[in-house]
Amino acid sequence: MTALLVFVLVLIFSSKLVKFIENKINSKFNSEYVKYGFLSRYYLSSRFTDREFQEWCKYFLKNMHYRNLKNVSENFEGGISFISTNNKNPTYISTRLYQLKDSEKNKQKKNVDDSYKAIGRPEVQKFVGALVHDRVKSGVIITTGDFTKEAIEYVRSLSKDYLIVLIDGAALTKELRKIRKREITSRVASGLIG
Template structure:
Protein backbone atom coordinates (compact mmCIF):
# COMPACT_ATOMS: atom_id res chain seq x y z
CA UNK A 1 0.00 0.00 0.00
CA UNK A 2 1.25 3.38 -0.82
CA UNK A 3 1.06 6.37 1.50
CA UNK A 4 -1.93 7.98 -0.24
CA UNK A 5 -4.04 4.84 0.00
CA UNK A 6 -3.23 4.46 3.73
CA UNK A 7 -4.16 8.10 4.32
CA UNK A 8 -7.46 7.68 2.47
CA UNK A 9 -8.35 4.58 4.53
CA UNK A 10 -7.47 6.38 7.76
CA UNK A 11 -9.70 9.35 6.86
CA UNK A 12 -12.55 7.00 5.89
CA UNK A 13 -12.19 5.13 9.20
CA UNK A 14 -12.26 8.36 11.22
CA UNK A 15 -15.36 9.57 9.33
CA UNK A 16 -17.11 6.23 9.89
CA UNK A 17 -16.29 6.32 13.63
CA UNK A 18 -17.66 9.86 13.90
CA UNK A 19 -20.92 8.80 12.23
CA UNK A 20 -21.23 5.74 14.45
CA UNK A 21 -20.52 7.89 17.53
CA UNK A 22 -23.22 10.39 16.57
CA UNK A 23 -25.76 7.59 15.98
CA UNK A 24 -24.94 6.07 19.36
CA UNK A 25 -25.24 9.43 21.15
CA UNK A 26 -28.62 10.09 19.49
CA UNK A 27 -29.80 6.61 20.48
CA UNK A 28 -28.62 7.17 24.06
CA UNK A 29 -30.46 10.52 24.29
CA UNK A 30 -33.70 9.00 22.94
CA UNK A 31 -33.42 6.06 25.34
CA UNK A 32 -32.86 8.35 28.33
CA UNK A 33 -35.88 10.46 27.36
CA UNK A 34 -38.05 7.34 26.98
CA UNK A 35 -36.82 5.98 30.32
CA UNK A 36 -37.54 9.31 32.01
CA UNK A 37 -41.09 9.38 30.59
CA UNK A 38 -41.66 5.77 31.64
CA UNK A 39 -40.49 6.51 35.17
CA UNK A 40 -42.95 9.37 35.41
CA UNK A 41 -45.78 7.39 33.84
CA UNK A 42 -45.36 4.20 35.84
CA UNK A 43 -44.67 5.58 39.30
CA UNK A 44 -40.93 5.05 39.39
CA UNK A 45 -40.02 8.73 39.52
CA UNK A 46 -37.68 10.07 42.14
CA UNK A 47 -37.18 13.63 43.31
CA UNK A 48 -34.14 13.76 41.07
CA UNK A 49 -36.38 12.92 38.09
CA UNK A 50 -38.85 15.64 39.16
CA UNK A 51 -36.02 18.16 39.44
CA UNK A 52 -34.92 17.43 35.89
CA UNK A 53 -38.36 18.32 34.48
CA UNK A 54 -39.02 21.75 33.05
CA UNK A 55 -41.27 23.95 35.19
CA UNK A 56 -44.24 23.39 32.85
CA UNK A 57 -43.69 19.61 32.78
CA UNK A 58 -43.48 19.52 36.60
CA UNK A 59 -46.80 21.35 36.90
CA UNK A 60 -48.49 19.13 34.28
CA UNK A 61 -47.19 15.99 35.98
CA UNK A 62 -48.31 17.25 39.41
CA UNK A 63 -51.76 18.21 38.12
CA UNK A 64 -52.33 14.65 36.94
CA UNK A 65 -51.70 13.46 40.51
CA UNK A 66 -54.16 16.02 41.89
CA UNK A 67 -56.84 14.77 39.51
CA UNK A 68 -56.19 11.21 40.72
CA UNK A 69 -56.55 12.43 44.33
CA UNK A 70 -60.01 13.84 43.58
CA UNK A 71 -59.35 17.47 42.71
CA UNK A 72 -61.49 18.91 39.93
CA UNK A 73 -62.12 22.24 38.15
CA UNK A 74 -58.40 23.02 38.03
CA UNK A 75 -57.78 26.64 37.00
CA UNK A 76 -54.47 28.50 36.80
CA UNK A 77 -54.75 31.58 39.01
CA UNK A 78 -51.24 33.00 38.73
CA UNK A 79 -47.79 31.95 37.71
CA UNK A 80 -44.27 33.19 37.53
CA UNK A 81 -42.35 31.99 34.54
CA UNK A 82 -39.53 30.97 36.84
CA UNK A 83 -40.76 28.58 39.49
CA UNK A 84 -44.15 29.21 41.10
CA UNK A 85 -47.71 28.51 39.98
CA UNK A 86 -50.99 28.86 41.84
CA UNK A 87 -54.04 26.78 40.96
CA UNK A 88 -57.62 27.00 42.16
CA UNK A 89 -59.42 23.67 42.38
CA UNK A 90 -62.36 21.91 44.01
CA UNK A 91 -62.02 19.05 46.46
CA UNK A 92 -65.01 17.43 48.20
CA UNK A 93 -67.21 20.38 47.17
CA UNK A 94 -64.88 23.04 48.63
CA UNK A 95 -62.57 25.46 46.88
CA UNK A 96 -58.84 25.03 47.45
CA UNK A 97 -55.68 26.80 46.39
CA UNK A 98 -52.63 24.82 45.35
CA UNK A 99 -49.25 26.47 45.04
CA UNK A 100 -46.48 24.71 43.12
CA UNK A 101 -42.91 25.70 43.83
CA UNK A 102 -40.45 23.99 41.47
CA UNK A 103 -36.94 24.26 42.85
CA UNK A 104 -34.01 23.86 40.52
CA UNK A 105 -30.93 21.96 41.59
CA UNK A 106 -27.67 23.81 41.31
CA UNK A 107 -25.65 20.61 41.59
CA UNK A 108 -26.54 16.96 41.65
CA UNK A 109 -27.54 16.16 45.23
CA UNK A 110 -25.16 13.95 47.16
CA UNK A 111 -27.99 12.19 48.95
CA UNK A 112 -31.79 12.16 48.96
CA UNK A 113 -32.00 14.95 51.57
CA UNK A 114 -29.72 17.42 49.80
CA UNK A 115 -32.45 19.42 48.02
CA UNK A 116 -33.32 23.12 48.06
CA UNK A 117 -35.80 24.26 50.70
CA UNK A 118 -39.05 26.24 50.69
CA UNK A 119 -39.10 28.53 53.72
CA UNK A 120 -41.73 30.04 55.97
CA UNK A 121 -42.01 33.34 54.02
CA UNK A 122 -43.34 31.55 50.92
CA UNK A 123 -45.86 29.60 53.02
CA UNK A 124 -46.94 32.73 54.92
CA UNK A 125 -47.42 34.64 51.68
CA UNK A 126 -49.59 31.80 50.40
CA UNK A 127 -51.73 31.86 53.58
CA UNK A 128 -52.17 35.61 53.07
CA UNK A 129 -53.52 34.92 49.58
CA UNK A 130 -55.89 32.29 50.98
CA UNK A 131 -57.18 34.68 53.66
CA UNK A 132 -57.59 37.52 51.16
CA UNK A 133 -59.66 35.32 48.83
CA UNK A 134 -61.49 33.53 51.68
CA UNK A 135 -60.18 30.11 50.61
CA UNK A 136 -59.95 27.76 53.62
CA UNK A 137 -58.01 24.84 52.09
CA UNK A 138 -54.48 25.11 50.73
CA UNK A 139 -51.69 22.87 49.47
CA UNK A 140 -48.09 23.83 48.80
CA UNK A 141 -46.32 21.33 46.56
CA UNK A 142 -42.60 21.29 45.81
CA UNK A 143 -39.99 18.91 44.47
CA UNK A 144 -37.66 20.08 47.27
CA UNK A 145 -37.98 20.21 51.06
CA UNK A 146 -39.76 22.49 53.53
CA UNK A 147 -37.82 24.23 56.27
CA UNK A 148 -38.64 23.44 59.88
CA UNK A 149 -40.12 26.94 60.26
CA UNK A 150 -42.40 26.39 57.26
CA UNK A 151 -43.60 23.04 58.65
CA UNK A 152 -44.24 24.52 62.10
CA UNK A 153 -46.15 27.42 60.56
CA UNK A 154 -48.35 25.05 58.54
CA UNK A 155 -49.59 23.24 61.65
CA UNK A 156 -50.47 26.51 63.44
CA UNK A 157 -53.07 27.74 60.95
CA UNK A 158 -55.79 30.11 62.08
CA UNK A 159 -59.06 28.42 63.03
CA UNK A 160 -60.95 27.18 60.01
CA UNK A 161 -57.92 26.98 57.71
CA UNK A 162 -56.19 23.84 56.50
CA UNK A 163 -52.76 23.89 54.89
CA UNK A 164 -50.93 20.78 53.66
CA UNK A 165 -47.27 20.84 52.65
CA UNK A 166 -46.22 18.19 50.13
CA UNK A 167 -42.48 17.87 49.55
CA UNK A 168 -40.75 15.96 46.75
CA UNK A 169 -40.64 12.68 48.70
CA UNK A 170 -44.35 12.81 49.54
CA UNK A 171 -45.18 13.79 45.96
CA UNK A 172 -43.40 10.75 44.56
CA UNK A 173 -45.09 8.52 47.20
CA UNK A 174 -48.51 9.83 46.15
CA UNK A 175 -47.68 9.15 42.52
CA UNK A 176 -46.48 5.62 43.24
CA UNK A 177 -49.59 4.87 45.30
CA UNK A 178 -51.87 6.15 42.55
CA UNK A 179 -50.01 4.21 39.86
CA UNK A 180 -50.17 1.02 41.93
CA UNK A 181 -53.95 1.45 42.36
CA UNK A 182 -54.30 2.13 38.63
CA UNK A 183 -52.28 -0.95 37.65
CA UNK A 184 -54.11 -3.23 40.12
CA UNK A 185 -57.51 -1.96 38.91
CA UNK A 186 -56.58 -2.59 35.28
CA UNK A 187 -55.12 -6.04 35.93
CA UNK A 188 -58.23 -7.36 37.73
Protein backbone atom coordinates in the same frame (compact mmCIF):
# COMPACT_ATOMS: atom_id res chain seq x y z
CA MET B 1 -13.27 -8.06 -1.46
CA THR B 2 -17.04 -8.22 -1.91
CA ALA B 3 -17.43 -10.23 1.30
CA LEU B 4 -15.43 -7.59 3.19
CA LEU B 5 -17.60 -4.80 1.75
CA VAL B 6 -20.78 -6.67 2.69
CA PHE B 7 -19.39 -7.27 6.19
CA VAL B 8 -18.59 -3.55 6.64
CA LEU B 9 -22.04 -2.53 5.37
CA VAL B 10 -23.74 -5.03 7.70
CA LEU B 11 -21.64 -3.73 10.59
CA ILE B 12 -22.57 -0.10 9.83
CA PHE B 13 -26.24 -0.96 9.34
CA SER B 14 -26.41 -3.06 12.50
CA SER B 15 -24.80 -0.33 14.63
CA LYS B 16 -27.34 2.21 13.31
CA LEU B 17 -30.16 -0.26 13.93
CA VAL B 18 -28.95 -0.88 17.48
CA LYS B 19 -28.75 2.90 18.09
CA PHE B 20 -32.27 3.35 16.70
CA ILE B 21 -33.66 0.57 18.90
CA GLU B 22 -31.80 1.90 21.93
CA ASN B 23 -33.29 5.38 21.40
CA LYS B 24 -36.79 3.90 21.05
CA ILE B 25 -36.36 1.92 24.26
CA ASN B 26 -35.03 4.96 26.14
CA SER B 27 -37.89 7.10 24.86
CA LYS B 28 -40.48 4.50 25.87
CA PHE B 29 -38.82 4.03 29.26
CA ASN B 30 -38.77 7.78 29.94
CA SER B 31 -42.45 8.18 29.05
CA GLU B 32 -43.40 5.17 31.20
CA TYR B 33 -41.13 6.47 33.97
CA VAL B 34 -42.98 9.77 34.11
CA LYS B 35 -46.45 8.33 33.50
CA TYR B 36 -46.37 5.57 36.09
CA GLY B 37 -44.56 7.22 38.94
CA PHE B 38 -41.21 5.46 39.00
CA LEU B 39 -39.77 8.79 39.93
CA SER B 40 -37.38 10.28 42.38
CA ARG B 41 -37.44 13.93 43.22
CA TYR B 42 -34.10 14.20 41.46
CA TYR B 43 -35.71 12.92 38.26
CA LEU B 44 -38.58 15.41 38.57
CA SER B 45 -36.36 18.37 39.35
CA SER B 46 -33.81 17.61 36.64
CA ARG B 47 -36.19 16.73 33.78
CA PHE B 48 -38.94 19.35 33.99
CA THR B 49 -39.13 23.08 33.46
CA ASP B 50 -41.34 25.03 35.88
CA ARG B 51 -44.23 24.99 33.37
CA GLU B 52 -43.86 21.23 32.68
CA PHE B 53 -43.78 20.50 36.41
CA GLN B 54 -46.95 22.55 36.85
CA GLU B 55 -48.69 20.55 34.11
CA TRP B 56 -47.41 17.29 35.56
CA CYS B 57 -48.80 18.34 38.96
CA LYS B 58 -52.24 18.51 37.32
CA TYR B 59 -51.96 14.78 36.58
CA PHE B 60 -50.85 14.16 40.15
CA LEU B 61 -53.65 16.25 41.65
CA LYS B 62 -56.33 14.59 39.52
CA ASN B 63 -55.13 11.25 40.89
CA MET B 64 -55.39 12.71 44.40
CA HIS B 65 -59.06 13.49 43.64
CA TYR B 66 -58.77 17.23 43.09
CA ARG B 67 -61.26 18.30 40.42
CA ASN B 68 -61.96 21.28 38.22
CA LEU B 69 -58.34 22.43 38.20
CA LYS B 70 -57.95 25.85 36.66
CA ASN B 71 -54.63 27.53 35.89
CA VAL B 72 -54.09 30.88 37.53
CA SER B 73 -52.19 33.75 35.95
CA GLU B 74 -48.44 33.47 36.60
CA ASN B 75 -48.28 36.86 38.28
CA PHE B 76 -51.01 36.04 40.83
CA GLU B 77 -50.12 37.18 44.33
CA GLY B 78 -49.22 34.42 46.79
CA GLY B 79 -47.69 32.03 44.27
CA ILE B 80 -50.93 30.24 43.35
CA SER B 81 -50.61 27.82 40.40
CA PHE B 82 -54.09 26.26 40.35
CA ILE B 83 -57.48 26.56 41.92
CA SER B 84 -59.46 23.37 42.46
CA THR B 85 -63.17 23.60 43.11
CA ASN B 86 -64.49 20.41 44.67
CA ASN B 87 -68.08 20.79 45.84
CA LYS B 88 -67.86 24.55 45.23
CA ASN B 89 -65.18 24.91 47.93
CA PRO B 90 -62.02 26.29 46.38
CA THR B 91 -58.56 24.98 47.18
CA TYR B 92 -55.52 27.04 46.24
CA ILE B 93 -52.56 25.02 45.00
CA SER B 94 -48.98 26.20 44.63
CA THR B 95 -46.31 24.19 42.81
CA ARG B 96 -42.59 24.82 43.30
CA LEU B 97 -39.91 23.06 41.28
CA TYR B 98 -36.58 23.19 43.08
CA GLN B 99 -33.29 21.80 41.85
CA LEU B 100 -30.52 20.36 43.97
CA LYS B 101 -28.56 22.97 45.89
CA ASP B 102 -25.56 23.97 43.84
CA SER B 103 -22.41 23.03 45.70
CA GLU B 104 -19.38 20.91 44.94
CA LYS B 105 -20.41 18.33 47.53
CA ASN B 106 -23.86 17.94 46.00
CA LYS B 107 -22.51 17.67 42.46
CA GLN B 108 -20.91 14.41 43.53
CA LYS B 109 -23.99 13.12 45.38
CA LYS B 110 -26.87 13.85 43.02
CA ASN B 111 -29.66 12.10 44.90
CA VAL B 112 -29.18 13.16 48.50
CA ASP B 113 -32.49 14.05 50.17
CA ASP B 114 -31.12 16.93 52.25
CA SER B 115 -29.64 18.68 49.22
CA TYR B 116 -32.78 20.47 48.04
CA LYS B 117 -33.88 24.04 48.58
CA ALA B 118 -36.45 24.37 51.34
CA ILE B 119 -39.56 26.53 51.36
CA GLY B 120 -39.46 28.71 54.44
CA ARG B 121 -42.06 30.21 56.71
CA PRO B 122 -42.19 33.57 54.85
CA GLU B 123 -43.20 31.85 51.59
CA VAL B 124 -45.82 29.73 53.35
CA GLN B 125 -47.15 32.83 55.15
CA LYS B 126 -47.50 34.63 51.82
CA PHE B 127 -49.47 31.66 50.48
CA VAL B 128 -51.71 31.53 53.58
CA GLY B 129 -52.17 35.31 53.32
CA ALA B 130 -53.62 34.86 49.83
CA LEU B 131 -56.04 32.24 51.22
CA VAL B 132 -57.11 34.48 54.12
CA HIS B 133 -57.55 37.48 51.81
CA ASP B 134 -59.79 35.49 49.46
CA ARG B 135 -61.61 33.65 52.28
CA VAL B 136 -60.38 30.27 51.05
CA LYS B 137 -60.04 27.63 53.75
CA SER B 138 -57.79 25.03 52.10
CA GLY B 139 -54.51 25.02 50.25
CA VAL B 140 -51.79 22.70 49.00
CA ILE B 141 -48.12 23.45 48.38
CA ILE B 142 -46.29 20.87 46.25
CA THR B 143 -42.53 21.04 45.86
CA THR B 144 -39.67 18.84 44.75
CA GLY B 145 -37.73 20.51 47.57
CA ASP B 146 -38.35 20.52 51.30
CA PHE B 147 -40.06 22.65 53.92
CA THR B 148 -38.17 24.22 56.78
CA LYS B 149 -39.04 23.24 60.33
CA GLU B 150 -40.39 26.77 60.88
CA ALA B 151 -42.72 26.47 57.87
CA ILE B 152 -44.11 23.16 59.12
CA GLU B 153 -44.57 24.52 62.65
CA TYR B 154 -46.34 27.59 61.25
CA VAL B 155 -48.85 25.44 59.35
CA ARG B 156 -49.46 23.33 62.47
CA SER B 157 -50.11 26.49 64.47
CA LEU B 158 -52.88 27.73 62.17
CA SER B 159 -56.50 27.68 63.22
CA LYS B 160 -58.31 24.40 62.56
CA ASP B 161 -60.50 26.39 60.16
CA TYR B 162 -57.66 26.15 57.63
CA LEU B 163 -56.43 22.97 56.00
CA ILE B 164 -52.98 23.47 54.51
CA VAL B 165 -51.27 20.41 53.01
CA LEU B 166 -47.50 20.51 52.50
CA ILE B 167 -46.16 17.94 50.02
CA ASP B 168 -42.36 17.87 49.80
CA GLY B 169 -40.30 15.91 47.28
CA ALA B 170 -40.09 12.77 49.42
CA ALA B 171 -43.85 12.71 50.12
CA LEU B 172 -44.54 13.46 46.45
CA THR B 173 -42.64 10.40 45.23
CA LYS B 174 -44.24 8.25 47.95
CA GLU B 175 -47.73 9.30 46.81
CA LEU B 176 -46.77 8.58 43.20
CA ARG B 177 -45.93 5.01 44.14
CA LYS B 178 -49.39 4.65 45.71
CA ILE B 179 -51.02 6.04 42.57
CA ARG B 180 -49.05 3.61 40.42
CA LYS B 181 -50.05 0.69 42.65
CA ARG B 182 -53.74 1.66 42.30
CA GLU B 183 -53.37 1.93 38.51
CA ILE B 184 -51.72 -1.48 38.24
CA THR B 185 -54.29 -3.09 40.55
CA SER B 186 -57.10 -1.55 38.53
CA ARG B 187 -55.60 -2.75 35.23
CA VAL B 188 -55.06 -6.27 36.60
CA ALA B 189 -58.61 -6.39 37.92
CA SER B 190 -60.03 -5.35 34.56
CA GLY B 191 -57.92 -7.97 32.76
CA LEU B 192 -55.64 -5.58 30.91
CA ILE B 193 -52.45 -6.97 32.46
CA GLY B 194 -51.48 -10.59 33.02
